[in-house]
Amino acid sequence: IGDEHPIRIPVGATILISDYLLHRRNDLWPRADEFDYTRWMRDPKTGLKPKLPHPFCYLPFAAGPRNCIGQNFALLEAKIMLSMFVQRCNFEMVPGQKMVFDLKITMGSKYGLWAKISNRKM
Numbered sequence: 001i002g003d004e005h006p007i008r009i010p011v012g013a014t015i016l017i018s019d020y021l022l023h024r025r026n027d028l029w030p031r032a033d034e035f036d037y038t039r040w041m042r043d044p045k046t047g048l049k050p051k052l053p054h055p056f057c058y059l060p061f062a063a064g065p066r067n068c069i070g071q072n073f074a075l076l077e078a079k080i081m082l083s084m085f086v087q088r089c090n091f092e093m094v095p096g097q098k099m100v101f102d103l104k105i106t107m108g109s110k111y112g113l114w115a116k117i118s119n120r121k122m
Contacts, residue, residue: 019059020103028057092116 009015024032029039042049052058061068068074085091094114102110 017059020101020107022057022059025057028053088120090118090120092118 023029026032039050056063061071061074092115094116097114098111099113100110102108
């Protein structure tokens, strides 16, 4: 991403794109290391999704004709599960935890992430 320094890639080369680094580029994402859900909210007037700074700056499922075949299912499943949890539960992070990322094919927390979960009073 970027036109200032074109890179020549030899024929047959294998390229690995780190979405961890890509998704934390400050030139693409202001305050890249902060969680900011407003980046993904639709415009309340038009209903349009936000315009990304570059078409390939967000690649959790890869891109192009060979991207993840399960992308739409995974996103729908996550939305349904999250909405069900938020409707029924309260979440409170256990204080004093140190977040250590474990980078593999997907990123997770090396030591887990502890939270207190209680029933939401309806």
